[in-house]
Amino acid sequence: MRVYSAVYIAGLRRYSTYRAATLAGILTNSVFGCINAAVLLALFSVRPLINGYDAADAVTQVFVCQALVATVAILGPPLDLGERIRSGAVGTDLLRPVPLLGWWLAEDMGRATFSIVFRGVPTLLIGTVLFDLLLPGTAGHWAAVLASVALAAVIGFALRYLYELAGFWILDTRGIWAVVGLVGPVAAGVLLPLPLFPPGVADVLRALPWASMIQIPAEITLGKESLPGGSAAGGLALQAGWAAALLLLGARLTSAATRKVVVQGG
């Protein structure tokens, strides 16, 4: 286990070297948050309640989303793994006495930790200064949000790991990103909070893994009854299920890939 914590810390330190990018990221997230919030406020001024969401719920989700979006990396960046598969550098990754999935998970959690603390928290703080957000009032509620964010980061990793792992078979994963870069943000509730979709559509999307990265953490923050089982526990269970299933699939495909597939390049 020591090796994973060492890789986690190395990942954290690696991203901490990108200071200007972090500041630019906070600015981008805040500006997008303001624009989205303004649009939704205009909508809710016409219809004050849509499928259980009011204006404050929607604006809160917008800023939870902006705080989380870089951490779960739903819009990228892809894991370096894809480029390493394409160039054959993954060969050196496979020469370590450490399983590939665990190594990349540890590194990405280091990145996610840096991102949530130094990009997510400031973005949310800017949101609370500019708008009235509905944030949790108790320590227990905050703990549930924190757990949800952690699970969202694991799901974000597992999905990107699977996208890139496909590179062992199809070589270039940019096509996958072209599709998931469009579908992912819609299905996750980045583009619009899912309650703004027709209820049947929203229910289907809520059950898919992308919703577990943004929509479910937002609903846990808001304490919504639309969560699976009507409570935070149900939402966390759904997220944990996706995290486990996707990691398991990743592990299976990793061993299939390394057994059958050719490492590129001389």
Next chain:
Amino acid sequence: MTSAHSDDAVIEAVGLGRDFVLSEGPLFRRRRRTVAAVRGIDLTVRAGEVVGYLGPNGAGKSSTMKMLTGILTPTSGSLRVLGMEPARERTRLASHIGVVFGQRTTLWWDLPLKDSLELTRHMYRVPAADHARRLAELTGLLELGPFLATPVRQLSLGQRMRGDLTAALLHGPRLLVLDEPTIGLDVVSKATIREFLLRLNAEEGTTILLTTHDLGDVERLCDRVVVIDHGSLAYDGDLAGLRAAVPVPRVLVVDLAEPSPPLEVAGARFVRAEGPRQWLELEDNPSAVIARVAAGNEIADLTLREPDIEGVVAALYRGAEPRPA
């Protein structure tokens, strides 16, 4: 052979082969073609040997290296490295070998070199005291001191290579596999790395297998040379034996007093001329040829060139060329 177990086979390959299936032709009419990258290789490397694995591009060197380290599964034959089956026991084998690919790095690009080296301690579960001792040793030998705190992306190629070598050796592997370890390095960096490898082999008995296109590496380092061509072994033995197996004639370089028409001398064949300088391939005893040239011409200077290993290997490749690829 400084190792107490010098009879131990570190690498044992019997009939080792790897095929690749290529799809070619237009979509919907693709045909599959099987290409053998490596075929029927028998190779035994014993503890303490330094073996140069040579061959032209595409000969099957890298495929062999990948099979030895477990990242490519052989399609035929059997292979054991340190008693393990590499493809099946890749992760376990990785703890006992060190690998450096000259064109790749295992170091973390954005972090100081010492961070990557510290990480290897956890990766290979080396006790902290052993790690510190060995790191101090390698830092001294490879002169890492001045750039240990520098982010890897700012290192020169020579510095990075020394860092990569250190990362591959901190856990004290019994076998070191090097894929073009001196590629792109200047003369001084090459010399540093060669001296270091020789010392590692002499003092710790580390077995070294290296591929290279730099024949200086081979001449300086390898007591055994294995040449692969079109996927099969073309030669396995020492350097002197390789030179004997593929006789490449010695060349006499004659500087005449003034430019002259090509010399015609018994026992030598004219190769080319450049002003007053002429190159003659010797078929006979050099002293006899020199005497004959001197008899009819005024000689300003003379040099006798021994064939270098580059010429020998090239001749070996050419000899194998007529076989279908």
